[in-house]
Amino acid sequence: MQTLLIMIGKKQPNKTCIFKSSLHGSSYANMMQRVLGRRGLLFVIKCDDTNTIAVFADTKLQLPADPTCQLYFGCPVSLFSVCGAFEEGITKIDLLHDEHFVWAAGTRGAVTDKNGEPWGKMCIAGGRLWLGNGEHGPTDDLLNCSQWVKKKELPGNRKLGKTHNFTAQRVEVFQTFVLSLCRCGVLCRPADPILSEADLRALVDATGKTDATPHLLYKGERDGWEPEAMFKNVGDATDLLLLLKDLGGPIIASHIEGGLTSPADPTAVATTPCAVSLFSVRGAFEGNGITKIELPQDKQDVRVAGTQGAVQDRNGEPVAIVCIGDMTDDSPGRLWLGIGYHGSAADVRSCQQWEKKEELPADKKYIGTTDNKGRVWLASSFNFTAADMEIFTLQPSAGWQWVSAVASVMMDSRST
Numbered sequence: 001m002q003t004l005l006i007m008i009g010k011k012q013p014n015k016t017c018i019f020k021s022s023l024h025g026s027s028y029a030n031m032m033q034r035v036l037g038r039r040g041l042l043f044v045i046k047c048d049d050t051n052t053i054a055v056f057a058d059t060k061l062q063l064p065a066d067p068t069c070q071l072y073f074g075c076p077v078s079l080f081s082v083c084g085a086f087e088e089g090i091t092k093i094d095l096l097h098d099e100h101f102v103w104a105a106g107t108r109g110a111v112t113d114k115n116g117e118p119w120g121k122m123c124i125a126g127g128r129l130w131l132g133n134g135e136h137g138p139t140d141d142l143l144n145c146s147q148w149v150k151k152k153e154l155p156g157n158r159k160l161g162k163t164h165n166f167t168a169q170r171v172e173v174f175q176t177f178v179l180s181l182c183r184c185g186v187l188c189r190p191a192d193p194i195l196s197e198a199d200l201r202a203l204v205d206a207t208g209k210t211d212a213t214p215h216l217l218y219k220g221e222r223d224g225w226e227p228e229a230m231f232k233n234v235g236d237a238t239d240l241l242l243l244l245k246d247l248g249g250p251i252i253a254s255h256i257e258g259g260l261t262s263p264a265d266p267t268a269v270a271t272t273p274c275a276v277s278l279f280s281v282r283g284a285f286e287g288n289g290i291t292k293i294e295l296p297q298d299k300q301d302v303r304v305a306g307t308q309g310a311v312q313d314r315n316g317e318p319v320a321i322v323c324i325g326d327m328t329d330d331s332p333g334r335l336w337l338g339i340g341y342h343g344s345a346a347d348v349r350s351c352q353q354w355e356k357k358e359e360l361p362a363d364k365k366y367i368g369t370t371d372n373k374g375r376v377w378l379a380s381s382f383n384f385t386a387a388d389m390e391i392f393t394l395q396p397s398a399g400w401q402w403v404s405a406v407a408s409v410m411m412d413s414r415s416t
Helices: 002-007 028-035 197-206 227-234 398-415
Strands: 014-020 039-046 052-060 070-074 077-083 091-093 101-105 118-120 122-124 129-131 144-147 165-167 170-177 212-219 238-246 251-259 269-273 276-282 291-294 301-305 318-320 322-324 335-337 350-353 383-396
Touching: 002 077, 014 028, 028 170, 039 129, 052 070, 070 350, 118 122, 118 129, 197 212, 197 238, 197 276, 212 227, 212 238, 227 383, 251 269, 251 301, 318 335
Parallel strands: none
Antiparallel strands: 014 170, 039 052, 039 170, 052 077, 070 101, 077 091, 101 122, 122 129, 129 144, 144 165, 212 383, 238 251, 238 383, 251 276, 269 301, 276 291, 301 322, 322 335, 335 350, 350 383
């Protein structure tokens, strides 16, 4: 177990077993009741006498309000063969950047497949693993599983279990987490800053706010990825700097002169026209340095959904929690947070970002991908999962406020 924990990046972690099918029964509803609200979930599945697989999902699962619906969670996912498939022992299977997510069904619902057909109770990593997947569709018995990986993802094209569909001998779920003592004296998740102090200063200067000091309001890895946590911490602050680190390595940023205040009506969407700019901090252009991407003046606003609503795409489909950049016929939002399928995601770390190639600065060499529509992206893929997110408010520095106050007094004295 310790080797597995190290491979998922948990050094000296705390772990506790929160569900055992042999003890708590194999009902999906029973499992969800025990894992709800717990983050950092390690599923260990004994497929048969020889094969054991594991999957780590760094998310906090919840059930949809409607028990017949399904919820989408963007999160880092790791898939492992623990024993049976490889001579080397524990083997990690690398996943594509846009396959890091989990679907969870309501207790009376089902997760649908790509054709919209009910298929199982839980889907992990783009269908690499299904729980509660019976012979004739979804079943409450989570021991009924299916598992597969793409040939290019798995050395030797080996399955992790003996068969594609199988009945597991047992399923166990562990919560893994690392805690440290915060300045306030309480235990919390340690979380390194996305940028060094010098790099953050350079990014703030790139926004044109050279007199401003960044104050951290929200950090996903510290405060949680639920939209309620983000909105609570950001509050009614304006002049925001949003910083996103992609699981694949690139770092992007957005400067929003407005805010991220959710509407009073929880089912509504608030639209705020305001200046918006995007930045590639790392990963999209050749060489080092911050690259600013100017958006057209008529495509700058921010849309924020209420807690029971969703921002719609240009086709009128509810898809996300936040959309940055106006939506027109040829411009369906430049940056999306909490983007899902069949509605918005249950968290804000599921993202989408793109630009038009002609909007990139001519003096910079773009090293990413261009699709057949002439779109490019600053992250590692069109859809991506954030490894971390930080939101700062940019406030005038104390020195600048002092100079401003002195100037105001001098102007007042001259007028008298």
